[in-house]
Amino acid sequence: xxxxxxxxILSSTLALACSSDSSSTPNPDQGVGGEAGVLMEQGTQPSxxxxxxxxxxxxxxxxxxxxxxxDTGATPHDTGTTLHDTGTTPHDTGTTLHDTGxxxxxxxxxxxxxxxxxxxxxxxxxxxGGVAQAITDYNSQHSKSYDISEQEFPKSSPYGxxxxxxxxxxxxxxxxxxxxxxxxxxxxxxxxxxEVIAWKHCFPVSSxxxxxxxxxxxxxxxxxxxxxxxxxxxxxxxKQFPNTRFIVWTGAALVQNDTSQAEGTRARAFFxxxxxxxxxxxxxxYVWDFRQLETEGGLYLLLKNAADxxxxxxxxxxxxxxxxxxxKRIADVIEGRGDTGSLTGQ
Numbered sequence: 001x002x003x004x005x006x007x008x009i010l011s012s013t014l015a016l017a018c019s020s021d022s023s024s025t026p027n028p029d030q031g032v033g034g035e036a037g038v039l040m041e042q043g044t045q046p047s048x049x050x051x052x053x054x055x056x057x058x059x060x061x062x063x064x065x066x067x068x069x070x071d072t073g074a075t076p077h078d079t080g081t082t083l084h085d086t087g088t089t090p091h092d093t094g095t096t097l098h099d100t101g102x103x104x105x106x107x108x109x110x111x112x113x114x115x116x117x118x119x120x121x122x123x124x125x126x127x128x129g130g131v132a133q134a135i136t137d138y139n140s141q142h143s144k145s146y147d148i149s150e151q152e153f154p155k156s157s158p159y160g161x162x163x164x165x166x167x168x169x170x171x172x173x174x175x176x177x178x179x180x181x182x183x184x185x186x187x188x189x190x191x192x193x194x195e196v197i198a199w200k201h202c203f204p205v206s207s208x209x210x211x212x213x214x215x216x217x218x219x220x221x222x223x224x225x226x227x228x229x230x231x232x233x234x235x236x237x238x239k240q241f242p243n244t245r246f247i248v249w250t251g252a253a254l255v256q257n258d259t260s261q262a263e264g265t266r267a268r269a270f271f272x273x274x275x276x277x278x279x280x281x282x283x284x285x286y287v288w289d290f291r292q293l294e295t296e297g298g299l300y301l302l303l304k305n306a307a308d309x310x311x312x313x314x315x316x317x318x319x320x321x322x323x324x325x326x327x328k329r330i331a332d333v334i335e336g337r338g339d340t341g342s343l344t345g346q
Contacts, residue, residue: 105281106336109195109245112145113334116194118153120163120202122252122313126290126326129319134327146334153199154184164205165230166220173233174218187237191244196334200249200290203301203312206267207259224270231278238285245284245333250274250291253301254312264299275343286338288329293322293344 117123117131127150135148154163154171159182175181178188190197208222215225217233238246250271254264271291279287294301294314303309305318314322325345332341 105339108335111143112147113196114194115146115148115196115198115330115334116190117148117150118163118197118199119150120152120161120200122202123150123200123249125314125316125319126323129316129321129323131323131327134324135330138327138331142331144331146331148330154182158182159184162220164201164220164222165227165234166218168199169217169230169233173237176237187241187244191241195243196245196247196330198247198249198288198330201251203252203254203258205251206254206263208263208266208270210262210266224266224273227270228273228278231274235278235285239283242284245286245338247286247288247330247333248274248279250287250289252312252314253291253294253299255303255306255309256300257310258312259300261299268295268299281339286329286333287343288326288345289343290322290326293325294318 115135117127119127131150132148135146138144139146154160154167159167159171171181171184172187176186176188178186180186180189187197205222208224208227211223211225212221213225215223215229217226217229219226238244251267253267256264259267268291275287275289279285294305296302301312301314305314307313307315322345328345329341329343332338332345
């Protein structure tokens with residue numbers, strides 16, 4: 001039987017902040033949560049010396065060693081770096097990972113499925129909230145050996161610290177193939193190593209400008225009309241890999257001080273379209289509704305969930321609450337409940 005692999009996209013534990021322009025500097029009027037590049041707690045970005053060579057882009061991810069023996073006896077990229085407990089555990093939230101019930105609408109993948117999470121800084125915060133530990137706990141409770149690793153995608157150099165709809169389209173559709181593009185892995189490469197891939201955007205994706213009436217799939221302008229073309233192309237691309245399942249986060253939200261009502265309304269409308277129109281039952285693509293958890297249905301990242309009133313990163317308390325929900329959503333997708341389980345994992 002083919003080992004199942006999962007891929008999830010978010011930022012690395014180097015915790016670089018989200019930025020819509022890696023060359024720009026923060027606007028002091030917007031605070032640290034703005035579109036400009038902002039450093040996370042470590043205050044550092046990966047050095048050029050950390051950038052892998054072509055064909056080696058997957059070697060940077062940190063791997064969670066599962067508690068059960070792997071069916072294959074090997075992980076796809078053993079770098080010798082093991083993700084240890086960060087000290088933040090999800091147990092005090094009262095959330096325990098159980099089967100969600102409702103039956104499986106699709107066949108389950110292998111009990112030793114491998115998952116990759118591709119992300120930037122918001123994803124890094126959630127990862128630090130205990131995603132790896134939640135998967136380890138689930139393995140122990142259900143006699144599974146799921147293995148999850150995380151990786152920056154794309155890295156700050158040489159591609160640039162941009163992970164918006166255009167960038168996924170640019171790397172995975174426009175430059176598809178068996179070779180890395182700007183040292184970033186294509187889907188042809190990732191799907192050879194994982195059977196589940198989770199990917200996301202950082203919060204500047206929610207700075208959605210007004211449509212101009214001339215949508216262009218090759219435009220990096222943040223408009224809903226461009227996003228929809230890019231998502232349509234990404235959907236078609238992901239469907240070319242039916243033996244891989246994809247988990248797409250709804251877009252991270254901005255705090256009210258970092259956006260406008262009009263932008264917030266457009267961002268919410270786009271990700272409602274992602275959930276209700278773009279996502280379809282019966283295929284290999286699934287949504288985790290992160291935005292709903294952040295906003296509780298509103299336009300903005302709630303202050304109780306934010307780093308502060310001017311910083312659109314989630315805080316550690318919120319991360320500890322939702323990390324096990326993300327892990328639960330991953331388990332649902334692996335076990336064939338992607339179309340029947342909760343989109344939030346609640």
